[in-house]
Amino acid sequence: MAVKVAGSSLSFSKQPLDVALRELANLGFSFVDIGAMEGWAHINPSEVASQPQKFVEKLRTLCEQYRLKPVAFNAGLGTDDLSEQQRRLSALCFVARELSVPVITLGTAPRNTPLEREVHRFRQLVAVACKFGVTIAFEPHFFQIAENPKVALALVEQVDGLKITLDPSHFTVQGLRLDDYRFLLPHVAHVHFRDAGTKGWDEIQVPMGKGQVDFGAIVKALEELGYEGAISCEYIDTIGNLDIRENLIALKSLLSSLIASNGSARYHYGGETIERRRTKMRKIPVALQLYSVREDCAKDLEGTLKAVAEMGYEGVEFAGYHGRSAQELRKMLDDLGLKVAGTHTGIDTLRGDELKKTIEFNQILGNKFLIIPWIGEEWRRTKDDWLRFADFLNELADKVKPEGMFVGYHNHHFEFQQKFDGQTLWDILFSATKPEVVMQLDTGNAMHGGVSADEILEILKRYPGRAKTIHLKEFSSTNPKAVLGEGEVKWKEVLTLCDTVGGTEWLIIEQESYAYAPIECVRKCLENLKAIMESM
Structure with missing residues (x-):
């Protein structure tokens, strides 16, 4: 299973991009999912649209400095105007192509938005990305139109070339389990992981081991489908008051073990603390x-x-x-x-x-x-x-x-x-x-x-x-x-x-x-x- 474990720059969204990348490098990541959220972190698509080559050079320099390979952009285009969305996305796709970034994740419209409107929007955006050889994937997000797995399936099936960025936490907080959205997995081009509870938005991000995300089962299911994309560890520093570094370390360690065992390692913390998750220490001389x-x-x-x-x-x-x-x-x-x-x-x-x-x-x-x-x-x-x-x-x-x-x-x-x-x-x-x-x-x-x-x-x-x-x-x-x-x-x-x-x-x-x-x-x-x- 040739899956890459990446860190998300949004884990350090309060910091400038160079600091966020340094933090991820210090945590031992070799791959990065870079936030491109307008007005938040870490690069603004509106600014990229004005000087795309400048951002190519900036990101290339930073990633080389910290020995990180970008594997995705997590983007928020920051405008409702479709033509402006296309302009900003075109520039971001140019940067992605130059840096060999295969996937750009986008959010969907708010819940209760007519599905046909979102289908039309994504058809236009996917057409832009196709010119650059970049994949567009939407994230089924709580409070958004695709929070229901069946709606997410309808959207992806009606837009040729559209893929999904799977973040199980958004399903878990609704009380859904893997079998409730397993039919989405063949459409997955990227993955975001963190642990989550089952009681709505207040538990969208909980400490590793305190939630109900069955990482082992999900990794195993992806492996069986031949998934070879990246999995981003995405604990976000603006949600709750968690120790971001500790949880990233725990999640990265777990994913590395699961991938090394081809997803076969059965896993669920079941409330166990990070310090006690191993039954036996590895042998350190x-x-x-x-x-x-x-x-x-x-x-x-x-x-x-x-x-x-x-x-x-x-x-x-x-x-x-x-x-x-x-x-x-x-x-x-x-x-x-x-x-x-x-x-x-x-x-x-x-x-x-x-x-x-x-x-x-x-x-x-x-x-x-x-x-x-x-x-x-x-x-x-x-x-x-x-x-x-x-x-x-x-x-x-x-x-x-x-x-x-x-x-x-x-x-x-x-x-x-x-x-x-x-x-x-x-x-x-x-x-x-x-x-x-x-x-x-x-x-x-x-x-x-x-x-x-x-x-x-x-x-x-x-x-x-x-x-x-x-x-x-x-x-x-x-x-x-x-x-x-x-x-x-x-x-x-x-x-x-x-x-x-x-x-x-x-x-x-x-x-x-x-x-x-x-x-x-x-x-x-x-x-x-x-x-x-x-x-x-």
């Missing part, structure tokens, strides 16, 4: 940051690595190489069955001629995560310094991407203590960096900077897909030497978010304060982590 046992490594690197492997760690993250070559390190690791989860490497090793050497060294190690653990004052005195650092990381991410590598930054405490214009240094940095830049959150360091246990969870939610590696470090306000599991970090919630939101590929334990020998501390950390995982 656990590594040790070797700075935790740095003195042991300095004395006997091979013996320390052997002890780490025997404890059950699956990988290590380097913080220095103790005078060994990449080849020597790789042999030690291979002999012990250890992988490399990353390296903490100074910023100077990633600049100029040193970058090539660093890439080659880490390719030999089998490492793809290059994490900057610290930056000097010249990078962090002002907000502009942090934005300059963000630009550096963005450029660096582009340079290492062809090598299959990622760059990132690891926090201490000051990134959460100091603010500019009400924003923490952490938020300034990660709001200005590309989705490919890794946010290596150190839980203990952040809490030492004043971040609460609940705020740790909010950071992971705010930057979905960015925690490709994370430092699991304990924090206790009463015991500065607490090991993992003995303090105030909400580990079950952190691990669940790493699993469902963070895009986490490595869980990395780090311990920097010691109640007993460091090697025993990291053993205890791993034992406690495994116990927590087994209890989830």
Whole structure:
């Protein structure tokens, strides 16, 4: 089932288009459904009609910048005059053709409009779109003429070339189920998804898992018909007071699973919360940051690595190489069955001629995560310094991407203590960096900077897909030497978010304060982590 999962820019309709696209990219979307709603978001068809080529260039630049491919326009033409509708649609179709956008969604007239009038209007609009090779699809919308599935069928059957954008929420709020509108599915060219209740407009958009939309059954039915269009995740930020990002993440994750299983995965949340929707976490490997046992490594690197492997760690993250070559390190690791989860490497090793050497060294190690653990004052005195650092990381991410590598930054405490214009240094940095830049959150360091246990969870939610590696470090306000599991970090919630939101590929334990020998501390950390995982 070659279906694309897209994000809708209307999820961030209160923001300018560039911000909306950045938000969707940060959520991990590769495809976008762009709002073209006159007087609302994100582009006005009346303005497109005046300068269509300008909008082609603008949208192409933005989509390339955020690595998003547009798959549909969701349009409101903003006028009752049919000739003006045709003019505006013609320009929008020109833009769609130039950007290879196959579908434009339009709304229908209000309920009680004579069907023949709407048939006439759509015949004229479809004729315009056909000249550009673009498909027009109408959305059967609550309060509009096509809210009744039978009327929607009559409309689509009377206009050659007209298709449907299916949004099940508009049927669900009327108490209708899939079997009540299944006959529309052969006419579907695009899909909008969100969860909804059955009690009218007040439940048109409810949190994932709280509604009655049977996503699994719908995806399965579309798959059986050979549907190969896009499905847009469309939680709209002007409806209700939901956490838009959290619900988009949940919906995107669900759709990806359903599509990967060819729609066969049976699904309904049935009131289950997002945090509890998985019955079992996926297996995320656990590594040790070797700075935790740095003195042991300095004395006997091979013996320390052997002890780490025997404890059950699956990988290590380097913080220095103790005078060994990449080849020597790789042999030690291979002999012990250890992988490399990353390296903490100074910023100077990633600049100029040193970058090539660093890439080659880490390719030999089998490492793809290059994490900057610290930056000097010249990078962090002002907000502009942090934005300059963000630009550096963005450029660096582009340079290492062809090598299959990622760059990132690891926090201490000051990134959460100091603010500019009400924003923490952490938020300034990660709001200005590309989705490919890794946010290596150190839980203990952040809490030492004043971040609460609940705020740790909010950071992971705010930057979905960015925690490709994370430092699991304990924090206790009463015991500065607490090991993992003995303090105030909400580990079950952190691990669940790493699993469902963070895009986490490595869980990395780090311990920097010691109640007993460091090697025993990291053993205890791993034992406690495994116990927590087994209890989830």
